Amino acid sequence: MSEIDDFRQEIMDKVSKIPGLPRGYIDTLLRMLPYANERRRKKLVDKIKRLVETKFNEHSMRSKNPLLSFPSKEDAVGDGVIIGYVCSGDRVLHPFGLTTENLRENEFVVARSGHGKTTMVFNLVDQLIQHEICFLSFDWKQDYRTLAKKYDDVYVIRWHELAYNVLINCPEGMDIKLWWRIVLDIAAHSQGLLMATPAHILRVIEELYEHNKGQVTFRELENHLKSQHSESRKENEYSAIAENRIFNINQALDKVINVKYGFEIKDLFRKRIIIEMFPLDFSVASFLIQTIIMHEFYRRLYNQVRLNRKSTLDSEFKSKFCKIIMDEAHLTQYSGQERSLVSTELSLPPLATFFSQSREMMLGTFALTQFPHLVMDAFKDNAGTMIVGNIVETDQQRDLSSSLGLDRDSEKILGKLEKGTWIARVAGRTKPFVLKTPDIKKGDLLADADVLQRSRPLITALDMKRQEIESRMFMVQVEKKSEEVHLPDLTKEGWLLLDYVFFHEWSYQQQITEALGISDRKFAKVKQDLLDKNLIRIQKFPVKVHDRIHFSLTPNALEIMKILGRPAQRIGYWKWISGVPGYEHHYWLNVLRVKHKILGWNGRVEYDLKDGRRVDLYEELNGHRKAVEIELSTKDVENKVRVLTDREVDDLVLLYREESTFQFARSKLERMENIPKEKIWIGLIRDYVELLDNVIKGPEKSGNIEGTGSTVPDHEQNRKDNGNNGVIG
Ligand SMILES: Nc1ncnc2c1ncn2[C@@H]1O[C@H](COP(=O)(O)OP(=O)(O)OP(=O)(O)O)[C@@H](O)[C@H]1O
Ligand SMILES: [Mg+2]
Known part of the structure; x- marks a missing residue:
């Protein structure tokens, strides 16, 4: 028988x-x-x-391809999100589709470099768009931006365009202290430190939060830890390590996380968005990605965003579900996090929780890698769909074929698969079968300017909402505080203008009106009120050809900012820029420093030379030293030239605000003898700025430095809020 x-x-x-x-x-x-x-x-x-x-x-x-059994046409359709074609050997039979259940249960794709992983995602994206499913994709290699060109509603955000105060922007409905714990946990795991979050760091955040009336940033946390010396040696050790970890994050993500509130994170999960992480250090990038993902996870958890019944691709599914795409998954979900001491002794990485429960929250991850052993087990254990392409390494062949459910004899076929040919298996649905994905032409490389322009509408929308939330938060603060102490009686617009200027020290009138979205007439009224109450001063001076109106804050205004819990560092910075020799002088110093920086110079503002003499700006490039002096009124030329004759610098730039002063200084200079005149550039400030602009704009670079041409880079600079603008290293 x-x-x-x-x-x-x-x-x-x-x-x-x-x-x-x-x-x-x-x-x-x-x-x-x-x-x-x-x-x-x-x-x-x-x-x-x-x-x-x-x-x-x-x-x-x-047949070049292996012969495996295959799902029938009926079994293969799923709910119609097609990821490739079922094959028998070389024969392509019928499309293979995932079900909504599969989509929620994660997919894990492994293949050697260059064997079609990213191309598979491009096929998937096409399907997601056709089925109106949202996705959020993290891109490490600028591979994905061509998708934004191909599809109208796919947007690219570069990491530095994000704004997200990870400490304040807490998932709706979640206790903020609980959230801080998660954020610090992510920081600990992503930075690879052998320590979980000590209670006293949480205490520091809480103190700052209370003291600042509901505001705190990573930057303030770092500053506070630096200044604090605890009685206990152990706490100091903790602090030193935590400080270092937070320092790294602040260093790289400064403008992104050290903001008042930032974007509404849930909006990132309601569209089709690619976030470019290039060229961010991967541990810092992973911190950012994880806080974004965990934020949405907890938001959904606390707001009961779940699918209540088993469903197919109906409208409920489409409106709630978001596919998270992690190409180069070993970078985002590096398995070292699971194996660190923090994990084994204290807490699992938050992402581990995410992978095991995300399907409940209508989130599923499509992860791809060439290094499967570096991807978190929590993900692999929760990947219902497994897709393996060409793999040459024998150990890996063994592991992967056993995960696929191939028998030992078939292991070797993984080493023979061609580009775009895979062995796939969907748990509970199919046996391992041969899957083929079509090649897609990736399209031409896109320049930054192109990407920027296409994604502008999304960023603008996110920014507008952000502004609204931040304004609201500030007004709540003002109202609360005015119950305790006397604050000047200002209109809402008055307060918002004050706060805006506080954080955007170099913005001029037109930029401010636009940012606040108020009419010119209204602006004039508000301005007058602030002038009358001695809170702002007008700083009017020529930039380029015309005069521009800037505002500086008075000591009165800064005192109020202090009462409202605004960062002390920024207040100190304001005192510096509005103090002697004045706002305009510091404005130009900043413009010049920023432009030199773009050109690769290393510089210092108000730099002391060896003999105690001070220059306004000291710049160095490849050993070449240059001093820049901004002379708004004095005519003290002889003294300035000494830095050259004493060989403390190689070049001297003397800049003047007005034609007459400049002519006067020049004639003086011409009469002087025994000085290396060829090493002196003397002229008007705006001419020198234009000169720098022309170098920056040079033919090979145009298109990449958007926004830096006319004055201070608007966008970048406006974000800055660490009070460090003047001295960029
Ligand atoms: N199905 C396919 N058939 C033939 N060629 C393909 C197929 N899929 C991808 N290719 C080609 O293989 C090359 C690499 O593809 P892709 O970038 O998708 O690989 P990858 O696995 O993402 O590589 P990496 O690990 O380096 O990111 C591309 O030139 C692409 O055109
Ligand atoms: Mg790739």
């Missing part, structure tokens, strides 16, 4: 691997076997072999 069983098994196995056989007929013949007498049985066996073996041998000989 068992001989018949074996034969039957063998035949069934072969039948399942080749398409186009009369399966029903063969099945009937096989079923007749046990009842036939020996002679008849032999005839039957011959007949079956003729039907099957010849076809099978033919098929397998001609």
